[in-house]
Amino acid sequence: MTAESTGADDGSDEALALLREARPAAASDREARPAAARERDARPTGEGHTGASPSAARKAPRPRAAAWADARAIAARAGRAAPARSHRVPLERALGEILTEPLTALTDLPSFDTSAMDGWAVAGPGPWTVQDGGILAGHAASGALADGEAVRIATGARIPAGATAVIRSEHARSDEARTQLQADRVVLHGQDIRPRGQECRSGDVLLPATALVTPAVLGLAAAAGYDELDTVPRPRVEVLVLGDELLTQGLPHDGLIRDALGPMLGVWLRALGADVIGTRRLKDDAGALLAAVTGSPADVVITTGGTASGPLDHVHPVLHSAGAELLVDGVAVRPGHPMLLAGIGVGKHLVGLPGNPLAAVSGLLTLAEPLLCELARRPRPAPYTAPLRNEVQGHPHDTRLVPVVHRAERVVPLHYNGPAMLRGIAAADGLAVVAPGGARAGQEVEILDLPWVEAGSGQGCFT
Numbered sequence: 370m371t372a373e374s375t376g377a378d379d380g381s382d383e384a385l386a387l388l389r390e391a392r393p394a395a396a397s398d399r400e401a402r403p404a405a406a407r408e409r410d411a412r413p414t415g416e417g418h419t420g421a422s423p424s425a426a427r428k429a430p431r432p433r434a435a436a437w438a439d440a441r442a443i444a445a446r447a448g449r450a451a452p453a454r455s456h457r458v459p460l461e462r463a464l465g466e467i468l469t470e471p472l473t474a475l476t477d478l479p480s481f482d483t484s485a486m487d488g489w490a491v492a493g494p495g496p497w498t499v500q501d502g503g504i505l506a507g508h509a510a511s512g513a514l515a516d517g518e519a520v521r522i523a524t525g526a527r528i529p530a531g532a533t534a535v536i537r538s539e540h541a542r543s544d545e546a547r548t549q550l551q552a553d554r555v556v557l558h559g560q561d562i563r564p565r566g567q568e569c570r571s572g573d574v575l576l577p578a579t580a581l582v583t584p585a586v587l588g589l590a591a592a593a594g595y596d597e598l599d600t601v602p603r604p605r606v607e608v609l610v611l612g613d614e615l616l617t618q619g620l621p622h623d624g625l626i627r628d629a630l631g632p633m634l635g636v637w638l639r640a641l642g643a644d645v646i647g648t649r650r651l652k653d654d655a656g657a658l659l660a661a662v663t664g665s666p667a668d669v670v671i672t673t674g675g676t677a678s679g680p681l682d683h684v685h686p687v688l689h690s691a692g693a694e695l696l697v698d699g700v701a702v703r704p705g706h707p708m709l710l711a712g713i714g715v716g717k718h719l720v721g722l723p724g725n726p727l728a729a730v731s732g733l734l735t736l737a738e739p740l741l742c743e744l745a746r747r748p749r750p751a752p753y754t755a756p757l758r759n760e761v762q763g764h765p766h767d768t769r770l771v772p773v774v775h776r777a778e779r780v781v782p783l784h785y786n787g788p789a790m791l792r793g794i795a796a797a798d799g800l801a802v803v804a805p806g807g808a809r810a811g812q813e814v815e816i817l818d819l820p821w822v823e824a825g826s827g828q829g830c831f832t
């Protein structure tokens with residue numbers, strides 16, 4: 370490995386480091402492990418869960434991991450295959466959702482002939498006799514103008530019947546008595562009048578169904594008379610954070626560690642367009658997990674941890690008990706290879722993210738992102754590539770996802786990209802997809818943008 374290359378963090382580096390140290394596990398190390406972990410090792414196999422035995426799940430041969438691109442395609446297909454849904458929501462709740470009905474104008478726009486400028490409405494050629502008063506925006510129709518008459522008018526006000534043009538205040542002069550008006554320049558017929566229906570006629574299709582509701586679409590919908598819109602609801606997501614070893618505050622102690630995923634995933638999922646209905650922390654208890662999974666009202670349940678084959682890794686046996694269909698069971702990607710995707714009912718899915726935090730991010734972007742995007746019927750961001758500034762060492766047969774930051778037309782692979790680390794991804798603005806075998810400096814690699822730095826996909830930040 371060159372000084373600038375980044376290692377294949379498939380766990381082998383950590384394993385080699387341990388071997389090199391050749392240090393027998395000290396009794397104090399063993400004792401420092403959480404009581405729950407000691408208990409879980411001591412527990413007879415199969416205890417503490419309902420349904421299929423974890424040991425059976427452990428011993429059953431696992432199917433071959435899906436290739437990374439195949440796993441994403443399967444997740445996307447699962448989302449597309451879910452039954453189409455639509456709801457009617459007030460405008461302000463529709464932002465970031467996809468229209469299920471065309472946006473058809475409910476009115477002409479403008480809905481009346483409108484003054485485009487502050488000035489005078491005039492009828493026929495000048496000079497004009499100025500009428501008393503004036504017409505302001507929001508006022509009902511005023512009296513008609515006869516040829517040779519003018520009246521003060523504000524931008525946005527209704528053009529009186531008979532008016533043939535608007536003259537801007539700065540382009541005309543009235544006499545001292547303010548009864549006669551003279552134009553400073555040629556007055557063109559219809560100038561500075563926005564005619565009714567200039568932008569659209571009632572019934573015109575302004576946007577097709579499938580359009581993304583952006584802030585501008587909300588403005589257009591309001592202008593065109595809408596109070597509510599028919600859209601694809603955001604997929605409802607519930608996050609279940611598993612692990613007896615997790616603390617929700619304070620410093621790590623006695624083998625317990627802070628939960629890094631609970632604070633991260635809910636907001637990340639919202640940035641991916643999900644309606645996160647809750648984040649629950651569960652102990653390593655198969656019964657509790659089964660109840661949480663089968664009782665969840667969410668369209669997508671996201672679990673963290675428990676995907677591997679340790680004694681308290683309950684996700685597989687619980688899915689078996691729940692009669693789930695495993696669509697992806699392991700992905701040839703580092704980190705994150707134990708990630709999984711299962712169908713848990715009509716239109717309902719579970720994404721099992723591995724517990725190691727960067728591995729969980731990998732699962733989020735590999736499986737949850739395409740699934741959620743398709744469930745919400747949102748367009749997938751177009752894939753793009755960027756050249757690497759530095760060589761990245763590859764995994765022999767798995768894809769690697771490596772945190773990178775864009776710098777001067779290139780992407781710089783970041784250190785601290787081990788499966789249990791968040792330091793690299795916290796400084797990153799994307800993940801480079803490095804094919805098995807690695808990539809040279811200068812080589813183009815696919816980049817997965819992080820949702821808050823996404824540019825050009827039209828979905829904005831934290832929608």
Ligand SMILES: Nc1nc2c(c(=O)[nH]1)N[C@H]1C(S)=C(S)[C@@H](COP(=O)(O)OP(=O)(O)OC[C@H]3O[C@@H](n4cnc5c(N)ncnc54)[C@H](O)[C@@H]3O)O[C@H]1N2
Binds near residue numbers: 626707726
């Ligand atoms: N025999 C094998 N063991 C493991 C394999 C394997 O292939 N064979 N794969 C390793 C890999 S890779 C990963 S990733 C993990 C996945 O494990 P689980 O999904 O079962 O997750 P846990 O065992 O519950 O946790 C793993 C690790 O992550 C920490 N963790 C869990 N949740 C959180 C959280 N919310 N915040 C911060 N850290 C968390 C946990 O304490 C563990 O250190 O399995 C390997 N083992």
Ligand code: MOO
Binds near residue numbers: 789
């Ligand atoms: O590397 Mo594991 O794949 O930590 O998820």
